[in-house]
Amino acid sequence: MDLNLNRADYLQVGVTSQKTMKLLPASRHRATQKVVIGDHDGVVMCFGMKKGEAVAVFKTLPGQKIARLELGGVLNTPQEKIFVAAGSEIRGFTKRGKQFLSFETNLTESIKAMHISGSDLFLSASYIYNHYCDCKDQHYYLSGDKINDVICLPVERLPSITPVLACQDRVLRVLQGSDVMYETEVPGPPTVLALHNGNGGNSGEDLLFGTSDGKLGLIQITTSKPIHKWEIRNEKKLGGILCVDSFDIVGDGVKDLLVGRDDGVVQVYSFDNTNEPVLRFDQMLSESVTSIQGGCVGKEGYDEIVVSTYSGWVTGLTTEPMHKESGPGEEVKINQEMQNKISNLRSELEHLQYKVLQEREKYQQSSQSSKAKSAVPSFSVNDKFTLNKDDASYSLILEVQTAIDNVLIQSDVPIDLLDVDKNSAVVSFSSCDSESNDNFLLATYRCQANTTRLELKLDAMIDARKLLKKKKKIRSIEGQYGTLQAYVTPRIQPKTCQVRQYLIKPLSLHQRTHFIDHDRPMNTLTLTGQFSFAEVHSWVVFCLPEVPEKPPAGECVTFYFQNTFLDTQLESTYRKGEGVFKSDNISTISILKDVLSKEATKRKINLNISYEINEVSVKHTLKLIHPKLEYQLLLAKKVQLIDALKELQVHEGNTNFLIPEYRCILEEADHLQEEYKKQPAHLERLYGMITDLFIDKFKFKGTNVKTKVPLLLEILDSYDQNTLIAFFEAA
């Protein structure tokens, strides 16, 4: 990691979306480039840096929110025409700011992603993909799930036009014309696509993708099949990927991979001899990185990484050294530039402050009148609510364009807030007076000054032991559902707050998969009744994550899911009037039964529910849990011993007298503790799942075994697989 980059902030515009900043091509090698950026106010701005000051080339009037900004032009000439997507319209500007194109696509949804290649224009809204050539409609495709990004393999290098869609259901769809040529599964919901090396690599078919759970990969899209080249897993639990670019910042003649993430991390990967990516640099900015590009902006001759962030900052990470080695005079000059900048800002501020004071007074006066009304200023909140697969906790990320003052978290589901290291806000839990108010959690986060991004971790699990004390039937892991609300108040006058709602789904630990094992012993739940296809689909959406909200095309649909914690599976096939759910986990079936009958009753639909229970499946599930449980028990035992062993070590001076097993624990102590810290409640979760399994097994038989749960917990305390299975069978 010999790469040393210094940060320089250039300018702040309004809130920006993903992929809305580009650098215009340079007139000659390493000359300074201009930056174009589009923001949520609809303003496109082009500026260059002169003596440390941002000088605008042009700036358009505000309009609709800009969702994408791309550069284009005639193929094989400098790509310096600017295209922006706002609403359902595409606008084109020359590099001088003259508008030469305004193309109303008449799409019913607003445009989410755009790719431009010569006279070909590839657009996608939430579910619709459209291909235009010279603004004439060419091809159309309706995707089964949300489209996050669209790209086309380089047309100048390949014989045919091959657009690729990144879809939310963890699939890249490779199109030909209006049809899908093939689909390929990727390890997470893909959020961004880019051509490798900017041109598709040696073959012209190499495609980079980034996912919302922070993974990166390279796939070669050949005409017949995809070839997975490499994949970078997200070991450090960094944020999701919002933007990538290829640029030789290291200066070794090979283009490096620049990555921007939604937790503010900027990374540089360079490639070794075997073409595998190696991390060379990373830096933390305080907010989401929405766009990234390598180039030269601040000073001629110095390469840099230019990024734009959510709140609209354009920042350079430059190779230009911070303090010049040359004489002291130079430094004074730099300081002078800085001083000028500061004094300019100050005078601007004074002017603004005066204006604001006047307006504030006006606002106060208006509150005297009885007819006037007071609108709340709207501010944009960038939020992400995801389930963390490793420890089955939710993470909620809130990002606001200005500093956050406080956040109120309210939930009508029993839920715990876990501590997050990155989060410096002071949390305070309020007593939830009574359950009649539907409050199971009330907590405030009071943020430190300048916090624009807040990360929370929520745990929807309940300790199996606590469960027994509650009168109400609460399930420990999955099965609880409800709404979590976040009231976000930023530090801005007039003070307002915005409420955001997040659904906690009953089968939240499931994720979509495209293949399942059909040989497992399965339990079946069958629904029949007078319900439409849309209705049964809405129930599935209500119960399970990663299902598109729109009912898919066709009469009958099948979705496969996998429980991320236990690896059990669920197959759901439904059509008008019938739904069949199959799972090897009896608890999954039990939850579905409870929720579906409740939902149907709410809508006054008469449902016939029948189920078929396979006794063998219980043993099968217990066997699936066994290795996980054994590992956790051993780990817990080892960790428990560490302190005592260390004390012995201090006392005796050496460890020769210990049995090898203990010596081994001492040697691995740090590693073990780290492992244990990572998954604090893992064991309890497994216990919870076994308890649920136990109760559910007998619930289907019509017996209530809640009184036997303490006995079960006792058996779990001195766990032995055979005893447990025997207990399940005997009870």
Add this chain to the structure above:
Amino acid sequence: MLLPVFTLKLRHKISPRMVAIGRYDGIHPCLAAATQAGKVFIHNPHTRSQHVSASRVFQSPLESDVSLLNINQAVSCLTAGVLNPELGYDALLVGTQTNLLAYDVYNNSDLFYREVADGANAIVLGTLGDISSPLAIIGGNCALQGFDHEGNDLFWTVTGDNVHSLALCDFDGDGKKELLVGSEDFDIRVFKEDEIIAEMTETEIITSLCSMYGSRFGYALSNGTVGVYDKTARYWRIKSKNHAMSIHAFDLNSDGVCELITGWSNGKVDARSDRTGEVIFKDNFSSAVAGVLEGDYRMDGHTQLICCSVDGEIRGYLPGTAEMRGNLMDTSIEQDLVRELSQKKQNLLLELRNYEENAKAELSPLNEADGPRGVIPANTKLHTALSVSLGHETQPAHVELCISTSNDTIIRAVLIFAEGIFLGESHVVHPSIHSLSSSIRIPVTPPKDVPVDLHLKTFVGYRSSTQFHVFELTRQLPRFSMYALTAPHAATEPLSYVNFILAERAQRVVIWLNQNFLLPEDTNIQNAPFQVCFTSLRNGGQLYIKIKLSGEITVNTDDIDLAGDIIQSMASFFAIEDLQVEADFPVYFEELRKVLIKVDEYHSVHQKLSAEMADNSNLIRSLLVRAEDARLMRDMKTMKNRYMELYDLNKDLLNGYKIRCNNHTELLGNLKAVNQAIQRAGRLRGGKPKGAEA
């Protein structure tokens, strides 16, 4: 960027707050710290240790330059410094829950070993007031004790609750040190020898105190707050979600003024300006910080700031040089300033835009679509009212805060930020969507009689709103809000009373009443003589305040704490320097007498148990010898029997130990009650004589 000048990694854990640097041979600074298993280690990197194997000290098997000192009890506090000025070198002082050891490391001998019944939670070493010899002052269970180098008990006084932190500081600027005491009842008290000269109420247990310079001192609370006081006025404070483990004053940027250095539980160390609390330097450890100290650990004539983590990592920092111009962090100040200014500009622009949009919206009449966007009539006002509610079956008596809007808008939620009256720092009222209305009643029950500022944030909008207006306002809860004005009944008048003469007009007393109690609006108090009667909402106890024409005031209550609070509140309101009172609390003193009897009982039980234990240990010795004899004689049966007996005896001993433990906690509880009684009696007087009788 300030980098550590040295980093050491010791293989011993360091207990938080129990680390000190001393020159135990008069020359070489050594680090002493409490570690696991009732041991103290001394790190001496300067002289290769001459192998000593005495009873207490032995060489650490892990490292050559560390020696270990066996205390055989959990260490509860530790410090080092000059206890005997004639000796010319520092002594190490180690406190446990029952003893205080003053240890001469150089000669490997005890200076003194004293039993301290109240335990030692905190320790400070130095000169106090006019007492000439340096004292080792320990704070324990409501008691403070100071020992000189011979172990003579030269200073003793009591304080309100368990002591958690101590510091010496020249509080009143007379050139002599006063003792600052932070205790479990959230109070910082200042003792000028045994007289309390000031009291500051904080919001949590005071875990650390440190003198900065002059009358300025830093403090840390168990809820993650750190701050700086100058005399009784708080300069600044900040709150973090982490806990401050240790604070220390050190001039890190060489500007001649000490900064407050804080070591946090998440491994962070930061230096904050004493005036503003602004961070001027920070660094990170991989584990919690155990202590922050200073010393010339490299022996080059420069004092370093030394930070230790619980895992035994030690880093030393030299103060920044003049060239660094106080710029100790690696980001340039200018860059940050530009960022800050730009952010401000952006905020102002946003605010301007808000007004613009508002002006646009104003023109159109209120319609259906405005609901979700949170548009409300501009003349919406929020009313708040505080009153006393006597409660009913389902809800105990409480203070009621009523918030209502002036029109049909609804209150979605109320956030109350206040210190010391809720579980955390805030209380939230979030009615369910079905029971939203334009007014909300919130019960508040402050646990202590202190005035509290309630910072209210009320979310106002309509039922379908996704955006709400936030109304922010602050209400003060009076000190005695938990007392309701009731009709007097001669029969229920408490026997206990405090009597004093106040040279103030009755009208002023009425003002005091109005400020400190929640009186109903229609209350009209005529001129002296008058009497008012209150009922406590906590326990239903009565409180009478009577004023005679002569200015004589009688406060009748059985609650001695309440009487003390009233006297203190009046004394500060009327700025009374010296208030002579006459008090009688027959009920309380009866209880106290019982407690004293109990203390005697527990003492005798304690002695009896100790004697029994001594007997048993003799028995053990003989059993062991006999068992071993039997083994040598190869009489396995007898040996087995003996060991069985030994096993039984061991069980007995363990049981005995448990009884002793319980007995000890009871004893401590009662001693605490006695100590508090003395403290309470002191509070019944106003002004200067406070605490003097103790």
